[in-house]
Amino acid sequence: NAGVMQNPRHLVRRRGQEARLRCSPMKGHSHVYWYRQLPEEGLKFMVYLQKENIIDESGMPKERFSAEFPKEGPSILRIQQVVRGDSAAYFCASSPQGGPGTQYFGPGTRLLVL
């Protein structure tokens, strides 16, 4: 049973470019969460999605960041016009159900903005 998959594992972008991070949840999981880990900081919640719905985006920056989880295909975290402060590790987690439960994390995408 494959775990949560994320790609790419490493992504380098220049300031002003777009970054697209992909997350495929575990088989049977329909709930996806994105977290960001800034250098020397803890993991912070960004957004919670179900298929075709954003449930909670209270942790998303107001501008340049968006997320989707289409009916088919992986969840995408999109960062437009990246800045150096966006450099971080971005982790996706999935769970089989919403509400209190267990989240399983992917290996993360390390984004470096030059």
Add this chain to the structure above:
Amino acid sequence: TQLLEQSPQFLSIQEGENLTVYCNSSSVFSSLQWYRQEPGEGPVLLVTVVTGGEVKKLKRLTFQFGDARKDSSLHITAAQPGDTGLYLCAGESGTASKLTFGTGTRLQVTL
């Protein structure tokens, strides 16, 4: 804003020693999860505790959820070098689903 404070922040011990990591908050959580994270990898789930006072054991690791569901502890018996890593507690509240992560405890076990 919910906060989870972990202590100690850093811990360096020798193989065979015992240790306890604490995770404290002023907020009540419906569940609490412990993860271990290796450099360059994602957090790996160790355990989920749900009931106040609950104790779970995973080989040499013992996890306890406080009676009031505001705090938790992780005790490792006879630590081994393979236990080295960043230990994270994470709390979940009601139906909010999002996890609030603790500040982390970085453990190093030497021979």
